[in-house]
Amino acid sequence: MNLNEFYITGINYKKTDASIRGQFAVNTDQYAAILEEAGQNGVEEMFVLSTCNRTEVFGLAPSPNVLIDLLCKQTSGSADSFKELAYIKQGMAAIEHLFSVGAGLDSQILGDYEIVGQIKQAIKFARENEFVGTFIERLYNTVLQSSKAIKAHTELSSGTVSVSFAAIQFLKQHLPDASHKKIVLLGTGKIGRNTCKNLVDYCGADSNNITLVNRTQAKAEALAQELQVKTAPYSQMMQVVQQADVVIVATNAEEPVICKKDLEGFGAKILIDLSIPNNIEPAAGELPGVALVNVDGLSRINDETLQNRIAEVPKANAIIVQHMQEFLEWYGMRQHVPALKAAKLKLQELHECGLFTLAAEAENTPATGGCPFHHKQPSSEETIQKVINNMALKMRRQQLPGCSYIEAINDFISAGNMN
Incomplete structure (x- = not known):
């Protein structure tokens, strides 16, 4: 176990837009295929973090090119394109990057704490496939401890600013009165769940006018019961979308689930795409009366909460340094x-x-x-x-x-x- 054999290679929102990131987004089947081949390529431990803001591969590997090839073999983007846009970090720099990501310091919306849950899911899947060993397990646990300490002792994640909440802010700006508007939410994963809760708590929307649609009906019904909203079967998705005033998509499809042709002639709408790759065809925003925003557009929403978070960055960095030192002491003893x-x-x-x-x-x-x-x-x-x-x-x-x-x-x- 050599620290200098630990690499991270990835792309994020800083150099790529949502359409490019979508080419390298990883779903569950692709993740499984990557791990299946990893052991045959000399990779000892690894995990893949794929969110709306980034796709990153972390691993103990012979070289970063091995990790890049494993990723690009399973995604639609080419390895050459990825290398042109990617950042590669090794050893201490890779470890520091993971701490920064886990703290929300590298998020598109500063302090976005949703990233912690996404890291947990990425690690859980890799662990179930026996690709989390002593090194990554200890590193992951220390990153979590650091993230929790930052949340407890700083105001970096204060307020309610996240991608899902930014969607609510966007709605407020473009829809002053949401109480009588029909809102459809596609997808009930973590981001979909948070968005639905924010709709109920902060948007002023009538819960009787919010409809959840999910490919697995049972998941939609469970969330609908919890938040006292309605559901519609997946087979009726397009019908409820066409009748809606607001459509929020938080699915994980490889292709758009809503296209321009699906909405032609169905009046004004607000479309919010929280998915990577895009699950609403960008051309849909060209229709008369249709306003479309994706995660990159939402991240540009700036308010007082975000300004306050910037002042907390030095405190967060100090906590990271402390926990990184603890990890390095453990590594030294190992x-x-x-x-x-x-x-x-x-x-x-x-x-x-x-x-x-x-x-x-x-x-x-x-x-x-x-x-x-x-x-x-x-x-x-x-x-x-x-x-x-x-x-x-x-x-x-x-x-x-x-x-x-x-x-x-x-x-x-x-x-x-x-x-």
Whole structure:
């Protein structure tokens, strides 16, 4: 496990628009295919983070090109295009990037805490497919701890600014009175759920005028019951969309589920596309009376809450530094594990060979059964573990594994003679 073999390669909103990011978006089937091939390409551990703002591949791999090829083999975009737009980070830079992403510092809307749930889902899927090992597991847990500390001790994620809430702000700007408007929401995943809740809580919409549509009807019904809104079967999706005043799409389809031709002749509408790739055909925005916005357009909504968050960035960075140091201390100790195991084995062999029994007898050391480690002083196992703990402490402080190995043996001999 070499820190310099940890890479992240990805694209995000900073250099690519939604249409480009959509070419490299990863759904569940594609994610499974990537992991299936990863082991055959020398990848030890990895996970893929694919959201509306980014597609990133993190992994312990021979090179970043391996990760890029695995991704691009399963997506519609080419590896050459990806490399032109991608950022690649290695070792410490890759670790720092993940901490920044987990804190919401790298989000399109600063402090957007929805990214934490997306990281959890990405890790869960990789873990289920046996691609999360000791390194990524520990890194992930430390990133979560850092993110929680930032949320608890700063105002970086204060207020209600996220992509789903930005959709509500957009509606308020373009639809002053939403109480009598028919609103249709397609998709009931995390973003869809949050958007629906925000519609009820902040938009002034009448819950009787909100209709949920999802490919899996049971999921739509469960959310509808929770939020006291209506549902419509997936087979009637286009009918309710054509009758709606507002259509919000938070699905995960590879192609648009609503096209320009579907809306021609059905009057003015507000269309909000929260999906990557685009699940509403961009040309639909050309229709008379139709206003269309996607995640890139929503991210440009700026308010006082966002300005307040900017002031919290230095505090968040300080917390990240602290947790990164904790991770690096753990990593440093992991590097010493082989030496510590070898030293412990050698000390056990020395104890069993009887060498110290003779030494103890020669010095008239009290013993039971001829062995100084069998009386009621600390047991040999306790003595060995104490010596190993001391060795680990010295190795962490001095970074001299060879010297510590020799010292451990001397400490053990001394402990044996004193007993």
